[in-house]
Amino acid sequence: MNKTLTMTFIAAISCATAACAATDVRSNATKLSDVAPYPAAQKGQVRNVIWLPEKADEDLFKVELVPGKVMQTDCNTRSLMATLTAEDLSGWGYTYYELTDVKGPIATMMACPEGTEKEAFVAAQGDNYTVRYNSKLPIVVYTPADIELRYRIWSGSEKLQSAQQQ
Secondary structure (H helix, E strand, O other), X not given: OHHHHHHXXXXXXXXXXXXXXXXXXXXHXXXXXXXXXXXXXXXXXXXXXXXXXXXXXXXXXXXXXXXXXXXXXXXXXXXXXXXXXXXXEOOOOEEEEEEEEEEEEEEOOOOOOOOOOEEEEEEEEOOOOEEEXXXXXXXXXXXXXOOEEEEEEEEOOOOOOOOOOO
């Protein structure tokens, strides 16, 4: 009986340890306020936080920020225009971003057949939407409240190629 109880206890501890190791403790336990005093979102804004997982050789990765909103679309190509500005967190040396001047939607003017209407994510276009990959700090982006922030991770090859001199 004692041997069965001991084995059950060891199995339970092993499962709990494996479950704890499999989760990203930092993103679940760390609050933004634990990292630095980032400003609160202003009225009409939302503060978006992206916690990146640690990767080997993070210099080979970039993060593309894709702000936008879900809206009614059809066969026409649509986009929004917006300005993304990098701001310094005074006294800390950390960067956060503000998305402003959201305009649009801009659309092509093709005659679409009936039945092509659908809801789709329409991304904003602009400069500097690709930022450095750094798992040690969160990416903090302030957007208007009606804008959703999505992102994608880009990776590069370790192998460099030479340009032709002409």
